[in-house]
Amino acid sequence: MLVDDQALVRGALAALLELESDLEVVGEVGRGDEVVAAARSAAPDVVLMDVEMPGMDGIEATAALRAALPQIRVLIVTTFGRPGFLRRGLQAGAAGFVVKDTPARELADAVRRVHQGLRVVDPALATDSLVAGESPLTQRETEVLRTARSGGTVADLAGTLFLSEGTVRNHLSSAIGKTGARTRAEAVQIADNNGWL
Structure with missing residues (x-):
């Protein structure tokens, strides 16, 4: 299932993933606060989640989805490769985190790996996250x-x-x-x- 507030991005991701014989897009959502209901209806194995969306951001939506339907794996796919997003996304229960400029073949492979129970993290972002450390803010x-x-x-x-x-x-x-x-x-x-x- 694809979760992104930009219809064009959802369409492009759906088209790319549908080219893979073993992947099927079962649903699309444009708002974070619609994720849990849509996932209950579509029953996806993996949700590709954007971070910045109306209604509820992707990190909050990840936490809500994991609480409601823990069997569904989440791969955060975002334009914003910020170290704090990675850390917060993983803490919310995401199994992976990649940026949107990831090549299509690598994205499809990331979906497969997350589905298999593996963790997938963009290497450059992982390094940045370790260097930046946790948020100093309460x-x-x-x-x-x-x-x-x-x-x-x-x-x-x-x-x-x-x-x-x-x-x-x-x-x-x-x-x-x-x-x-x-x-x-x-x-x-x-x-x-x-x-x-």
């Missing part, structure tokens, strides 16, 4: 930065997160320090580029 700091992506004042963030303005300022200040940023916007960008959000 869960609350991550949540505050994620909310700060869309801008707004500290009061706006506090209202959205149901926190006091002082608490939001403290989390922002800590996140700025941990990322080595100078501003909130720079902290968001650094954390986003590392796949921590």
